[in-house]
Amino acid sequence: MARASSTCRTIWVVLLCVMVFQQREEGGGVGMAAEETRLWRVGDSAGWSFGVMGWPNYKPFEAGDVLLFHYKPGTHNVVQVSSVQYALCQVSCNVTVWISGDDRVPLARGMSFFVSSIPGDCERGMKIAVTAR
CATH class of the missing domain: 1.20.5 (Single alpha-helices involved in coiled-coils or other helix-helix interfaces)
Incomplete structure (x- = not known):
């Protein structure tokens, strides 16, 4: 048995x-x-700061990857905008505004645009355009 x-x-x-x-x-x-997703610290060691526009260049972003926007709370914020709003540094009224200083935003496939809506920030280069495959 x-x-x-x-x-x-x-x-x-x-x-x-x-x-x-x-x-x-x-x-x-x-x-x-x-599938592995990556956590990308926007701006690397400098974080979400002025002049960060070139940071996404040549990075292999994938849909589902997460952008980490690190900054001192109360000094900046993060807003996802359209391509036109990105180009003009304008933000519409009904948008999500991230303000924690440790904001994690998942990427969708295609182009995504992010700016700081604090007056003067976007104009001083605190904005990025990211393409995720």
Whole structure:
């Protein structure tokens, strides 16, 4: 009887291994890590600051990556805007404004535009345009 039980366990282990490897081949969930997302600190060590416009250049952003806007609370903020608002440094009334100084914003596929809406900040270069694939 013990031998039959041992054989059954062996068969179950083999079947489980086959299922796991099949899922991996198909890109399925069992045993697979979720796609990695990156946390990008905007402006690197300088943080969300004046002249940060060139920071996104040549960075391989992916949809789902997260931008970390780090700044001293009360001095700046972060607002996602349209391309026209970005170009003109204008912000509409009904927008989300991040103000914590440690703001994490996930990226959607395509272009995203961010500015600080504190008077004078955007005009002094506190704005970025990011393209995520």
